[in-house]
Amino acid sequence: MTAPSDARARGTRLPRVRRRRQLLAAAQEVFVARGYHAAAMDEIADRAGVSKPVLYQHFPGKLELYLALLEEHSEALVEKQREALESTDDNRQRVTASFQAYFDFVAGDGEAFRLVFESDLRNLPAVREKSEETFQRCAELIGKVIRQDTSISDEEAHLLSIALVGMAETSARYWLNNHGSVPQNAAEQLVARLAWRGISGWDLTRSGEEDGDGD
Secondary structure: OOOOOOOOOOOOOHHHHHHHHHHHHHHHHHHHOOOOOOOOHHHHHHHOOOOOHHHHHOOOOOOOOOHHHHHHHHHHHHHHHHHHOOOOHHHHHHHHHHHHHHHHHOOOOOHHHHHHHHHOOOOHHHHHHHHHHHHHHHHHHHHHHHHHHOOOOOHHHHHHHHHHHHHHHHHHHHHHHHHOOHHHHHHEEEEEEEEEEEHOOEEEHHHHOOOOOOO
């Protein structure tokens, strides 16, 4: 996401892709500050330094703006999770990296996580489906690793992956909303250690990782 763009002069012509990113950056600032229902297209255009007709050329309405942001940040979270799991072959480090991905996402600039996890539009089918899809995609990535490296069934691996994603999301959001008492790195390590102590109890199909309960 680009930096706040309200200082850009009205009328400045930009390539379509850059203009779109500018408008999304402005919309994110307004949605996070005010919530979807209180946000106004006038304010978003003002924040972006464009006229309302320019805003409507790119997005037919406020919902389309919101859904574009939700899509962008949902994809970013899934990609963070994918990169974390592919960053190492060591399963304990994978668990830590997976939790780090969630903590990094909620700690990111612009509070993008609120658009994904704390939307006041969760009752809308399009928003609810995208949020659930994001959760499931992250779980599927984790479940694939569990299935590869343990002898448990596909159904059991999926259940464990759902539990791990829920644990990562809930703990990361709680940490952010109550930050200050535990540094981010320490919080990540603490929750990852709890998760590893549990999941390492299953027999591994690869050698060299059986002793999973060590600190």
